Amino acid sequence: MDSGCCAEVGMQCYSKNDQWAACISDCTPGKNRSLLGDTDSKPWSCKALGPRTPRPWGHPSLFCYSVMRTVGYEGDLMRDQMAKSAGIFACDQYDVFSNTPYQGRATTWWHPEEDDKVEVPLVSMYLGIGPLGPVHTIPFKPTYVGKSMDSTAGNTELFLRVWEKVKETGKYLTTDWTLKVDPDAVLLPSRARTLLQPYNSLSTYIVNCDKPGMAAMMFGSVEMFSRQAIVTFYERKEECLGSLGWKAWGEDYFMGKCLDMLGVKRTNQFSLVSDGVCKGVDCSDPTAAAFHPKKDSASWMACLAQAEAR
Numbered sequence: 001m002d003s004g005c006c007a008e009v010g011m012q013c014y015s016k017n018d019q020w021a022a023c024i025s026d027c028t029p030g031k032n033r034s035l036l037g038d039t040d041s042k043p044w045s046c047k048a049l050g051p052r053t054p055r056p057w058g059h060p061s062l063f064c065y066s067v068m069r070t071v072g073y074e075g076d077l078m079r080d081q082m083a084k085s086a087g088i089f090a091c092d093q094y095d096v097f098s099n100t101p102y103q104g105r106a107t108t109w110w111h112p113e114e115d116d117k118v119e120v121p122l123v124s125m126y127l128g129i130g131p132l133g134p135v136h137t138i139p140f141k142p143t144y145v146g147k148s149m150d151s152t153a154g155n156t157e158l159f160l161r162v163w164e165k166v167k168e169t170g171k172y173l174t175t176d177w178t179l180k181v182d183p184d185a186v187l188l189p190s191r192a193r194t195l196l197q198p199y200n201s202l203s204t205y206i207v208n209c210d211k212p213g214m215a216a217m218m219f220g221s222v223e224m225f226s227r228q229a230i231v232t233f234y235e236r237k238e239e240c241l242g243s244l245g246w247k248a249w250g251e252d253y254f255m256g257k258c259l260d261m262l263g264v265k266r267t268n269q270f271s272l273v274s275d276g277v278c279k280g281v282d283c284s285d286p287t288a289a290a291f292h293p294k295k296d297s298a299s300w301m302a303c304l305a306q307a308e309a310r
Helices: 074-083 156-169 190-197 227-243 250-259 297-309
Strands: 010-014 022-023 047-048 062-068 093-100 126-130 133-134 139-140 177-181 204-207 220-227 266-268 272-274 291-292
Touching: 062 074, 062 156, 062 190, 074 126, 074 297, 093 156, 139 156, 156 250, 177 190, 177 227, 190 204, 190 220, 204 227, 204 250, 220 227, 220 250, 227 250, 250 266
Parallel strands: 062 093, 062 177, 093 139, 204 266, 272 291
Antiparallel strands: 010 022, 010 047, 126 133, 177 220, 204 220
């Protein structure tokens, strides 16, 4: 109680009353009666004393985030990654953003005629206890997603809303790199750090796919931006919105075109992401820091194990 500190990473000192406290990952008043010999029935105040114990950061430092649907398989996939402290949860900082169901219906996107006309409370989803404590998704207001010009998701408007939430958290300012990682992408942050280190001082983003028959671009399964690139994007994104015909684009195509327009450097690193949507996925590839897609926990974890064995 005197120090308010915990030795173990991710733990928080919570007080039961003014006489006793303990280091635990989470605290709900009245729910910790059997903890560490605390056998009486008196409720906990659950007052946090001091900061949650952080873990040492790697270099370069990474803020990683995922965007998940509130219905379907993505919630379970994120929980299983979190339980293993794997994927984005092995980054120095992380967040999970989630869409909000429209008026309680199990739907992912709004109808375009209804979008922005109805005030709907943003609903956070509790995912569980992560390596740095409880994880609640950061909700954002969904929007209609149509087809892009290349018949993929025309989801730029959706991710513009996500990027505004990223800006609100401010974590992108505290790390060297920001990584947007799809829930079904297997990320190895330690490898990503090694591969990104040479570009750490640049205002740059990573072009990760040179698929035959198309121009090289950043595919959206794993997007990597230096801090300087993201700062430029936030300072000048209105220039992109006013000049580019972005409404029929996928968000990865938009981000690449926008950063190009703003003078952010393109860094070609085609081996960094082994992507089945690009040229194929091989989890045994020792030159890759991410693998996509793995849409269920069994295949995701198997790919992780295969990659870590190299």
